[in-house]
Amino acid sequence: MDPAVLRDDMVDSLEHEAKRCIRSATVSVAMREVPREAFVGDEYAYADRTGECHGTRVLAPSTAARLLEALAPDPDDNVLVVGVGVGYTAAVLAEIVGAANVQAVDIDRRLVYEARSNLERAGYGAVLVDCADGADGLPAYAPYDRVLVEAAAIEPPARLVRQLASDGRLVLPLGGGEQTLSVVERGDGSGEVVERLGTTAFSPMLVDGEQANTVERNRTHREDREFAQRAHERRKGWEQDWIDWDRY
Template sequence: MDPAVLRGDMVDSLQHESKGVVQSEWLSAAMRSVPREAFVGEQQAYSDRPFERLGTRVLSPSTAARLLEALAPEADDEVLVVGAGVGYTAAVLAERVGPARVQAIDITRRLVYEARSNLAEAGHEAVLVDRRDGAEGLPEYAPYDRILLEAAAVEPPRALLDQLADDGRLVMPLGANEQTLAIVDADGRAERLGSVAFQPMLVEGEQADTVERNRTRREDREHAQRSAQSRAGWEQDWIDWD
């Protein structure tokens, strides 16, 4: 079947009252325009479910729509996507604000290459995709009117808040075991929109293509802290030094 017809059916289902996750005209038009098969393959492109690819979770269309509706970008906004993944949400945003106004980062190198290739195939090669630690953002192009974080964190990363414009908004899954979709302003105030379930944001050394992953850098740091706080042998009560 014609992919354009499948895209139309997908968006129609997301607009239907049974889901109701696509509500704005710009998002409807953008999702109808972006060839999702360029990002996830024809067989999986238009089913509304998540799946794994290159060690990351590809969001279902309905989840992507929830994030993008919350982000609510204006036509001339500067946008940063943290956790670019395969690049689909960046492409939808490029339809709204223009490819040159969208920057995207991911901590996993092969996902950066994948996103670049997919965006080029979809006609949005002007979207900048770089390999960065998501918690550090991309300060070179700040401030951003909108920042989309596609991974969960217990609190909004300080660097991302610093890179927001004064009237900007950060959209992210907020929390650990229990997460809510949140809109966060530049002062860190959060408006919670409902429950979500996302993978946690990775730090350097935890990405899927790390060569040695038996123990992450985060675990190394915590182990070093515990060691520093533990008592040395001569301080142990059970040793009889006399």
């Protein structure tokens, strides 16, 4: 079937009152334009379900739509995407604000290459995708009118908040075991949660060394001794080999 027809069917279903993930004409038009098959493959491009790529979750269209509606980007906004993944949400944002106005980062270099390739193939090659720690953002292109974080955090990352424009908007899942999709404004510079838009479930934001493709570093002999000593000191009383239990 024609991918354009499948895209229209997908967006129609997300606009239907049963889901109501898409509420604005801006997001509706953009998602009807972006060829999702360039990012997730033909086999499930327009099904409303998650996928997997290089150890990370590929967002379902309904989840992507919720994030985009919460972000509420305007044409010509300067936008940062943290945790770009395969690049689909960055492409939809590029359709709204212009590809040259979208910057994106991911901590996993394989996903950076994947997103760059997918965006180029879909016609959004002007989107800048860099390998960086998401909590650091991309200060060289700040301030940002909109920042979208596709990973959970316990509190808004301070460096991302500082990279917001004075009237900017940061959207991310906040929380540990229980998360809410939250809208954060710069406020006094520390970040102020101004809106909570229902529960969600995202993987936590990673720091360097936690990527799925990270090779575990070999420990030194000194570190082995230190780990053994710590383990010994953590033992409960009945586990300590220096206690003469026959005396009691």
